Amino acid sequence: MAFNILIVDDSPAMRKVVRRVVDLSGFEIGKYLEAGDGVEALTVLRQEWVDLIVTDINMPEMDGEQLLIEVRKDSLLQNIPVLVVSTDQTATRIEGMMANGASGYISKPFMPAALSEQMSRLLGVTSDAGF
Amino acid sequence: MQASDFSPILAECCAEVLDAMYFATVTNTTHREATPPSPEPDTLAFQLRFQGDIEGSFGLSLSLATARTLASNFLGDDEDALSTEEIVQVAGELSNMLCGSIVSRIGGTKRFALSHPEPCTAATIFPFGLVSALETDYGTLNTWVAVHSTDNVASNEDAPVLQVAH
Numbered sequence: 001m002a003f004n005i006l007i008v009d010d011s012p013a014m015r016k017v018v019r020r021v022v023d024l025s026g027f028e029i030g031k032y033l034e035a036g037d038g039v040e041a042l043t044v045l046r047q048e049w050v051d052l053i054v055t056d057i058n059m060p061e062m063d064g065e066q067l068l069i070e071v072r073k074d075s076l077l078q079n080i081p082v083l084v085v086s087t088d089q090t091a092t093r094i095e096g097m098m099a100n101g102a103s104g105y106i107s108k109p110f111m112p113a114a115l116s117e118q119m120s121r122l123l124g125v126t127s128d129a130g131f
Numbered sequence: 132m133q134a135s136d137f138s139p140i141l142a143e144c145c146a147e148v149l150d151a152m153y154f155a156t157v158t159n160t161t162h163r164e165a166t167p168p169s170p171e172p173d174t175l176a177f178q179l180r181f182q183g184d185i186e187g188s189f190g191l192s193l194s195l196a197t198a199r200t201l202a203s204n205f206l207g208d209d210e211d212a213l214s215t216e217e218i219v220q221v222a223g224e225l226s227n228m229l230c231g232s233i234v235s236r237i238g239g240t241k242r243f244a245l246s247h248p249e250p251c252t253a254a255t256i257f258p259f260g261l262v263s264a265l266e267t268d269y270g271t272l273n274t275w276v277a278v279h280s281t282d283n284v285a286s287n288e289d290a291p292v293l294q295v296a297h
Contacts (some may be wrong), residue, residue: 004278011220011223011224012217012220013205013217013220013221013223013224013277014224016206017152017205017206019208020206058227058244058245058247060247086230086231087227087228087230087231087232087235087245088234088235088243088245089231089232089235090238090241090242090243092241092242093242096242104165107235108148108152108228108231109147109148109150109151109152109228109232110151110152110230111151117213118156
């Protein structure tokens with residue numbers, strides 16, 4: 001089964017790193033979809049089938065927290081797993097995002113294997129990453 | 132807590148970020164309370180502000196050559212294949228990650244939001260802070276951090292407070 005993954009981050013460099021980790025994880029990917037903020041992400045989500053959202057928090061226009069809230073209250077989108085990747089390592093923020101319905105949370109900096117493991121769990125497949 | 136007491140947190144966070152995502156090792160760190168060095172030619176410099184329960188500023192400067200190598204490590208691309216735009220993006224992301232890591236550590240459970248990394252010049256650099264020179268195997272990175280609002284942080288018993296002049 002090929003997965004469509006939506007990577008949401010205002011940093012193109014960070015989107016590229018996440019994509020690289022996905023590549024190295026050996027997941028079968030149908031489409032890589034990218035967005036620079038929550039507004040762009042919602043536009044993509046209403047046009048494309050998405051199996052996993054990987055999102056930053058701190059972004060212009062609509063941040064990752066609001067994106068998560070919007071996804072969880074939309075009956076068509078609410079079952080998509082959302083993995084948060086953020087520089088904010090505070091317990092308050094992590095607990096808040098999980099309470100809002102995040103499926104996982106990775107703090108930056110992260111080891112590639114940690115991100116791969118979380119994606120593997122959320123996609124329900126085994127990673128053959130050689131990190 | 133004085134700025135000098137805060138330096139171990141900064142050194143630890145920077146070493147962690149550089150090791151985990153940029154495959155760079157910090158070999159030596161020196162700190163001083165001073166005006167940050169003005170960005171020089173062929174230097175990339177960024178500043179961010181953090182706001183919320185803890186407020187202040189963070190800055191990073193590094194040579195273009197160091198930034199190029201770190202970008203190569205971060206993206207997994209050859210240095211020659213990188214555009215200037217990509218190098219600038221990666222340096223900006225580095226400043227974002229360093230700032231987030233440091234503020235998370237000093238802020239304890241406090242909530243904060245980071246501004247986006249903005250290129251800075253001698254004219255926009257903030258005037259005082261804890262300035263740290265991080266020597267790595269790919270060159271030296273200068274960082275500077277100041278916490279402008281300490282009232283809220285002081286209410287958190289777990290969080291050290293950096294006292295700086297305004």
